[in-house]
Amino acid sequence: MTQDELKDAVAAAAIDEIAPHLERDTILGIGTGSTANRFIDRLARLRDDFMGAVASSEASAERLRGHGIEVFELNSVGTVPYYIDGADEVNAHLHMIKGGGAALTREKIVAACAERFICIADASKRVERLGDFPLPVEVIPMARSYVARELVKLGADPVYREGVITDNGNRILDCFEFMIDDPVAMEARINAIVGVVTNGLFAARGADVLLLGSDTGVERLTPA
Numbered sequence: 023m024t025q026d027e028l029k030d031a032v033a034a035a036a037i038d039e040i041a042p043h044l045e046r047d048t049i050l051g052i053g054t055g056s057t058a059n060r061f062i063d064r065l066a067r068l069r070d071d072f073m074g075a076v077a078s079s080e081a082s083a084e085r086l087r088g089h090g091i092e093v094f095e096l097n098s099v100g101t102v103p104y105y106i107d108g109a110d111e112v113n114a115h116l117h118m119i120k121g122g123g124a125a126l127t128r129e130k131i132v133a134a135c136a137e138r139f140i141c142i143a144d145a146s147k148r149v150e151r152l153g154d155f156p157l158p159v160e161v162i163p164m165a166r167s168y169v170a171r172e173l174v175k176l177g178a179d180p181v182y183r184e185g186v187i188t189d190n191g192n193r194i195l196d197c198f199e200f201m202i203d204d205p206v207a208m209e210a211r212i213n214a215i216v217g218v219v220t221n222g223l224f225a226a227r228g229a230d231v232l233l234l235g236s237d238t239g240v241e242r243l244t245p246a
């Protein structure tokens with residue numbers, strides 16, 4: 023199967039996972055990226071079965087609205103029963119690196135408000151140790167150089183993502199050469215640097231379920 027077919031397969035599996043639990047007043051949390059987009063496109067077929075969605079990016083909000091799905095502000099919703107999103111890397115504990123699409127901060131906020139995080143990914147995203155994928159860090163623009171120097175002290179090789187401004191008006195540093203042995207500790211450590219908005223480690227709040235697509239089908243995994 024191609025990677026696109028695997029993304030379709032996990033998007034379909036996520037629909038199967040949540041569809042029996044949808045109520046007329048359900049508001050879902052929706053992620054960002056090519057896998058999440060496939061989920062959004064399938065969700066459109068169920069749009070009369072639930073109330074709407076909270077989106078983790080302007081791009082996803084636009085896509086949801088394009089399908090006639092109402093998009094709500096998180097502040098007016100409170101909690102959502104499910105957050106469905108992709109990942110750049112995921113380990114056996116369902117800790118993830120996210121933010122390849124620069125939406126990490128809003129993704130982390132919506133995930134924090136979700137009762138369950140369902141991660142949808144093709145098998146290429148499953149790793150033993152996080153860090154081959156460059157870890158994104160969202161920074162306040164004026165703190166960019168300072169944060170980069172602090173990240174070097176932690177062992178990373180941070181590279182400014184040229185031309186990218188996040189939905190929050192901030193910048194992204196991608197940390198290369200950064201093998202992460204303790205994702206929970208490193209997530210907290212990076213977030214403690216002044217000027218960091220958040221980083222792309224989703225470890226303190228990892229996923230509850232991973233739907234992982236491979237040539238043999240979609241596997242449903244829970245944290246080890």
Ligand SMILES: O=C(CO)[C@H](O)[C@H](O)COP(=O)(O)O
Nearest residue numbers: 055056057108121122123125
């Ligand atoms: O974190 C993300 C965006 O900020 C995405 O979930 C992540 O980059 C995976 O994207 P894709 O489904 O396109 O591979």
